[in-house]
Amino acid sequence: MDLREELLSALRAGDGPQTLARLAQAVQRPPTTVRFHLAGLLDDGLAEATPLPPAGPGRPQLAYSARACMDPAGSREFGLLAGALAAALDADPDGAAKAARSGHRLGTVQADPCTGTMEDLLSVLTGMGFSPTATGSRIRLQRCPFLEAAREHPAITCSVHRGLMQGVLDAHGDRRRADLDPFVDGDHCLATIGPPRSAGAPAVR
Template identity: 30%
Template structure:
């Protein structure tokens, strides 16, 4: 889910009855029906149905259909509409952080290094470059892609400053590793995007990402 969808989903939980219904469904070991939820929360069935469907629309609940009687075939009746917590993971941070991306890159690099016997650091850089390149070929504006991935680009003449570091806490504790990883990621983005006339360099200003885009020499 993108940031807008995440915010919409979280906003759906701001309604008290809806939040209680979500908590109830999430606490059950099996999918629950509208009648179950209405009885548990002591609310009208149509109220439960409305809020359950809203939670499903926002991706917070998943809908399944099952016959509660266990009977099959003619006369078994229609399957009941049931709800369970969805597998969708929602995380919102302001400003945007991408620690899940860093975790996947680092875990993948460790596996690569163990399999090849090579340098873990080089494996991290290779993975980061591949990741950046994968979303650089979308054809959308470069600043839009950077913004979607949490870099908060700011055009400064012919250069582009990256006002936010998506990996800030990691970069603070492990600057050499994480800043180089970020550099390779942005280089991959530029390689995938095509001729931008820009190149990624280390040397962002204080409070910004360590990477900056400068006119290519």
Template identity: 30%
Template sequence: MASAGPVCGPISSYSRVQILHLVQSRADRTIGELCDATGLHANTVREHLQRLIDGGYVIAQPERRTTRGRPRTLYSAATGTPGASSPVAKDKAKAAAQRGDLMRRMLPATASELGREADCQLDALIEHLEESGFEPVVDDERLTVDLSPCPHAAARPEDRPLLCQVHLSLMQGVLAEAGGPLTAECVRGEKAECTVQLGDVRGVTHGMA
């Protein structure tokens, strides 16, 4: 089995994972809240947040105040839903789709039977996973993405559930930002084995073993 590549991207730092978990579990977080919950210095939290914003995983909005005073900046997860969409993530998904469309025009056999919208979602998801240090293998009949060997296999066992939960939410956001019928339903795995199960909101039945 090939060795796992280096962990990179939004979940390369456990401190960033903690911050992502907090903004995914509740929107409109303040710097102070994130500092209190993680024990990190405010400057460190700001650095992590800026990297997550630049990557399209977090959005920042000014607080709406009804009293005088400078509004605080509130941070939320980019979920791809109305009011929580990241322009960066949209641009990344569009660029991934353009590259995917070009490939499918050159090599028509690379197109799946899922339709263009779903193929473009997979384009965005694959690029996200590759940027995060994974080597994804997509089965578009079973609607699975094999991420084995998982780069996070060496993480502390007690940290793995949070890592998987946070990354599942990130993948759900990537698919939503791309727009289409596919969703990420769950992550299954043990040790270095890891598989993402996708779903199709159209209710289409796909091939299974």
């Protein structure tokens, strides 16, 4: 258990708000060290500080107590969640289309229509971890942020990514179509932007 967890346990085990000195004694650490970690708990909304009645001149002493909420620190197993969701959609006959529509909604939210279309598309892909490089209308995606899920369920994961790119294009009013060829030469995916969709053609299918 690290010091952050020790402090949180001490706060939750207390019968009321606790002073810095009492917490330092409980975890057997210097007050300066405890104060630093308490600041992190306060910033994350896991603890709150209330001033005690003044006992003399100077700033009033603070007492700390735990708040009822989950700790946002620690690892996130998003890969496991992505794999589980991809597997569920893979079993659905309409799974790829649903995945593309979900990606499309994400793309429209992430897009910034005030910038150029390709500039914005590359910015969104970079921010999501694809490490893109563009040559004209072709974009080489050198990383996949959901590589394991993409290998196991490519129809679903790649549909999300294609829909994501299409959503960015559509947010700019760009009628071109986003296509995606996965695992080209085994070391990258290749996105191609264009040609324009025909009038009335759906953005994603």
